[in-house]
Amino acid sequence: MMHAKGLLKTFNPGTPIENRVLRGLDLHIETGQFVTVIGSNGAGKSTFLNAISGDLLVDSGSLHLDGQDVTRQNAWQRAGLVARVFQDPMAGTCEALTIEENLALAWQRGERRGLGRAVKAELRELFREKLSILKLGLENRLTDRIGLLSGGQRQAVSLLMASLKPSRMLLLDEHTAALDPKTAAFVLELTDQVVAEGKLTTLMVTHSMRQALDHGDRTVMLHQGRVVLDVSGEERARMDVPDLLAMFERTRGEAITDDALLLG
Amino acid sequence: MSLISLMGALEIGLIFALVALGVLISFRILNFPDLTADGSFPLGGAVAAIMIAGGQSPWLACAAAMLAGAAAGWVTAWLNVRLNILQLLASILVMIALYSINLRVMGAPNVALIGSPTVFSPLIGEVSERAMWVQPGVLAAIVVAAKLLLDAYFASQSGLAMRATGANPRMARAQGISTNRAILTGMALSNALIALGGALYVQTQGGADISMGVGTIVVGLAAVIIGETLIPSRSLWVITLATVLGAILYRLFIALALSADFIGLQAQDLNLVTAVLVGLALVLPTLKAKLRKTVKGNPA
Numbered sequence: 001m002m003h004a005k006g007l008l009k010t011f012n013p014g015t016p017i018e019n020r021v022l023r024g025l026d027l028h029i030e031t032g033q034f035v036t037v038i039g040s041n042g043a044g045k046s047t048f049l050n051a052i053s054g055d056l057l058v059d060s061g062s063l064h065l066d067g068q069d070v071t072r073q074n075a076w077q078r079a080g081l082v083a084r085v086f087q088d089p090m091a092g093t094c095e096a097l098t099i100e101e102n103l104a105l106a107w108q109r110g111e112r113r114g115l116g117r118a119v120k121a122e123l124r125e126l127f128r129e130k131l132s133i134l135k136l137g138l139e140n141r142l143t144d145r146i147g148l149l150s151g152g153q154r155q156a157v158s159l160l161m162a163s164l165k166p167s168r169m170l171l172l173d174e175h176t177a178a179l180d181p182k183t184a185a186f187v188l189e190l191t192d193q194v195v196a197e198g199k200l201t202t203l204m205v206t207h208s209m210r211q212a213l214d215h216g217d218r219t220v221m222l223h224q225g226r227v228v229l230d231v232s233g234e235e236r237a238r239m240d241v242p243d244l245l246a247m248f249e250r251t252r253g254e255a256i257t258d259d260a261l262l263l264g
Numbered sequence: 265m266s267l268i269s270l271m272g273a274l275e276i277g278l279i280f281a282l283v284a285l286g287v288l289i290s291f292r293i294l295n296f297p298d299l300t301a302d303g304s305f306p307l308g309g310a311v312a313a314i315m316i317a318g319g320q321s322p323w324l325a326c327a328a329a330m331l332a333g334a335a336a337g338w339v340t341a342w343l344n345v346r347l348n349i350l351q352l353l354a355s356i357l358v359m360i361a362l363y364s365i366n367l368r369v370m371g372a373p374n375v376a377l378i379g380s381p382t383v384f385s386p387l388i389g390e391v392s393e394r395a396m397w398v399q400p401g402v403l404a405a406i407v408v409a410a411k412l413l414l415d416a417y418f419a420s421q422s423g424l425a426m427r428a429t430g431a432n433p434r435m436a437r438a439q440g441i442s443t444n445r446a447i448l449t450g451m452a453l454s455n456a457l458i459a460l461g462g463a464l465y466v467q468t469q470g471g472a473d474i475s476m477g478v479g480t481i482v483v484g485l486a487a488v489i490i491g492e493t494l495i496p497s498r499s500l501w502v503i504t505l506a507t508v509l510g511a512i513l514y515r516l517f518i519a520l521a522l523s524a525d526f527i528g529l530q531a532q533d534l535n536l537v538t539a540v541l542v543g544l545a546l547v548l549p550t551l552k553a554k555l556r557k558t559v560k561g562n563p564a
Binding site: 053054055074075076077079080082084086091092093094095096097101104105106108109110111113114115116117118119145 | 417419420421422423424425427428431432434435436437438439440441442443498
């Protein structure tokens with residue numbers, strides 16, 4: 001369960017380039033719910049995600065994960081609760097480390113790291129088994145550097161890393177945006193599989209309205225740092241992209257000019 | 265080149281292998297450009313010299329030197345992670361401060377250790393000719409131990425976290441790694457090794473001198489660069505091996521260049537030779553790639 005209340009975040013306050021990114025954002029997500037988030041550029045999607053992960057601390061408001069107040073915790077302190085896949089395939093993995101070393105890092109997410117060997121034999125066996133699910137042949141390349149993998153492969157491994165240990169919240173930050181359409185479809189399918197298997201509470205930011213409606217079980221739209229649209233259940237099931245667009249325009253009383261949203 | 269000067273070069277090379285391993289941790293693993301070495305090397309030397317001169321065990325003196333070095337590295341890291349001072353600047357501040365501290369520790373610009381016990385003296389005994397073999401032998405054992413311990417550490421959970429911190433700090437934090445703590449620990453470890461080098465250096469040179477740290481960082485960096493140019497690898501135990509070999513080769517090159525009469529170089533040309541050597545090591549990979557391309561382009 002995630003509960004965000006009145007989140008405020010302003011970049012460069014008191015300067016000519018002041019930017020009020022989050023303006024009192026409220027959102028409650030039940031355990032096991034898969035929420036997709038859309039919104040135009042500058043709507044606050046990424047900032048919201050960074051606020052949940054702890055990469056950014058909000059100016060005011062409160063954030064609870066499973067009843068735990070994490071508002072003032074930084075990223076590494078809440079890593080035990082939050083798992084994350086970044087938009088940039090290079091960002092979520094360590095290029096210079098091997099596949100098994102990257103997985104070993106994720107295996108201990110949010111735990112104390114001691115002087116024991118990071119990659120043990122039984123762990124290697126588990127990694128091999130998990131990697132074989134991807135059907136990319138990576139189970140035979142455990143000691144290859146992850147920098148040798150393609151963007152799609154790295155993103156698939158990132159997803160695996162995020163689901164290796166249980167989390168209270170899985171954050172997906174436009175994690176297919178940097179991939180070609182075919183690879184993106186593969187990673188999305190994998191996402192659905194991983195989320196369903198682990199019954200993960202998930203927040204997926206996407207630039208595509210199509211994706212937002214096709215995946216997950218609830219869609220919210222952000223605009224000017226607030227939730228302006230929240231659909232789920234029957235209403236959402238009957239919706240198509242034009243309906244979503246129309247609803248958005250009605251809510252805001254203005255036409256959407258961001259091409260990216262329409263073309264997605 | 266005589267056998268004595270060859271063994272002498274090997275000896276200094278092994279001491280600087282410890283410095284180079286320290287530099288490897290800061291510059292390569294943590295991605296933290298750190299000039300503290302020029303202060304922590306003489307700090308280690310000063311602490312060890314004053315303790316040995318005061319009648320303490322040479323091994324205890326080495327341990328104390330490492331602790332002092334660790335503290336110096338920790339302060340540099342602290343200035344950076346807590347006060348947000350630029351890495352290079354933080355290390356320069358500590359380096360400058362250490363100059364005064366080293367003078368305080370020694371109480372004078374130099375401390376003589378002629379005739380004092382060292383970590384080598386039990387094995388040398390009364391036969392002073394043995395020093396030529398014993399000193400490089402003991403140093404080699406220490407360097408091998410340091411290398412193996414480092415390899416083991418970087419394969420551990422905590423060591424892996426440190427490598428991730430240097431390579432991708434945002435990812436490291438997302439995995440719950442306190443990057444600040446990893447940097448503090450790593451910088452302490454790095455400068456502890458460099459200070460150990462200083463502590464052993466004064467025991468082979470018969471004393472400590474306030475100016476002994478000048479250029480330490482350049483030599484350490486030279487060793488790292490020569491190592492990774494000669495044996496390019498991504499695997500960590502190969503990298504530490506290359507670093508150790510780089511340090512030894514560097515001193516052998518220098519000894520060779522300075523002893524070859526026909527070149528006409530003298531001891532005061534040391535820094536010039538160093539600069540040329542490091543420059544060569546830096547352009548070598550580019551040259552090699554260019555050469556390979558040319559060969560590929562014109563299959564002869």
